Amino acid sequence: GENVEQHPSTLSVQEGDSAVIKCTYSDSASNYFPWYKQELGKRPQLIIDIRSNVGEKKDQRIAVTLNKTAKHFSLHITETQPEDSAVYFCAATQKGSQGNLIFGKGTKLSVKP
């Protein structure tokens, strides 16, 4: 089955700096890669996603890149703000599955003002 590895587990940056979180996946048939943000005590919420036929996607200060050959994808947050502090999860699903998402273990991002 699919296995998703996420690094780093914790990340601390200064406000205004960039943050990068990386994930690798094991199943070459995986075709959809979402990123979720979870604030303390809240539910995970989708912030950006990418499909396997796209190499990069941007939405204001956040972007996701996908390298299918290397089987890894990354979340990039520019001009970080204190409200970006949260736990971020990457996930992957696979073509032909029943829509199951397999999640990485999460990255706790702290943005210091």
Place this chain on the structure above:
Amino acid sequence: NAGVTQTPKFQVLKTGQSMTLQCAQDMNHEYMSWYRQDPGMGLRLIHYSVGAGITDQGEVPNGYNVSRSTTEDFPLRLLSAAPSQTSVYFCASSPRPQTGRGYTFGSGTRLTVV
């Protein structure tokens, strides 16, 4: 349109007790699933369903049962609670089976087994 509703929000059980975590969605989503979240472990899939009458096991199904008698409801049952089942449980639904897209999560149930 309430989205995905989970009840209760908090629950304390004694070892060996049984209970049902409720999950309901009003978006007519075909796909529903249950995850548990433990510190440092991310979200792990327990069970899922692609429609009424159809359920299947995820990554960590042991100790849990599910059923899907209607499109709206997907309850998770703990038959004999164990301390290892202390966790936060999230229900999720999606309108697009086989794509993983459009997941909506409930607000979660924090379960403590003593």
